[in-house]
Amino acid sequence: MHGDGNGWTWCAHGHRHWGVHGAAGLMVRSLDAHGEPRILMQHRASWTAHGDTWGLPGGARDSHESPHEAALREAAEETGIVGGSVQLVDELVDDHGGWSYVTVVAQAPHLLAVRLNAESEALRWVREALVDQLRLHPGFARTWPRLRALGRAG
Ligand SMILES: [Zn+2]
Numbered sequence: 448m449h450g451d452g453n454g455w456t457w458c459a460h461g462h463r464h465w466g467v468h469g470a471a472g473l474m475v476r477s478l479d480a481h482g483e484p485r486i487l488m489q490h491r492a493s494w495t496a497h498g499d500t501w502g503l504p505g506g507a508r509d510s511h512e513s514p515h516e517a518a519l520r521e522a523a524e525e526t527g528i529v530g531g532s533v534q535l536v537d538e539l540v541d542d543h544g545g546w547s548y549v550t551v552v553a554q555a556p557h558l559l560a561v562r563l564n565a566e567s568e569a570l571r572w573v574r575e576a577l578v579d580q581l582r583l584h585p586g587f588a589r590t591w592p593r594l595r596a597l598g599r600a601g
Contacts, residue, residue, distance in 0.1 A: 448511075453466075469507075472503040472505020474553065475487040476552070479574075514540075518550070539590060
């Protein structure tokens with residue numbers, strides 16, 4: 448049922464996580480007009496989990512959803528980007544034991560126009576080289592080095 452993944456849970460590492468069935472996000476990468484890789488980053492609203500940090504659009508998985516479905520639904524809600532406008536190239540599973548965050552890695556043909564919803568303070572196509580200078584969501588920060596390598600391969 449829609450929204451049945453919303454809620455807090457704990458993983459085997461003792462972290463508190465949002466998403467009782469796990470969570471998923473979408474990393475969209477594209478090249479700008481200078482051929483520089485950029486990542487679509489979300490400045491999370493202060494009231495969200497780990498608010499006022501930068502991360503990827505994403506959120507809790509519903510019980511009936513695959514990680515891909517959840518990532519694309521959340522991205523559509525939070526950015527206006529729909530699955531058909533990007534090419535899925537890879538995924539990264541961050542398995543915490545009893546809880547996981549799946550990041551779907553996608554390539555966009557150009558820097559797509561985006562629109563905000565209430566969960567974001569801002570959405571920005573950030574130069575890949577500058578991503579780790581932002582105040583990052585801790586979960587995203589842990590996986591960013593691996594995600595960066597995947598994006599490059601794709
Ligand atoms: Zn954890």
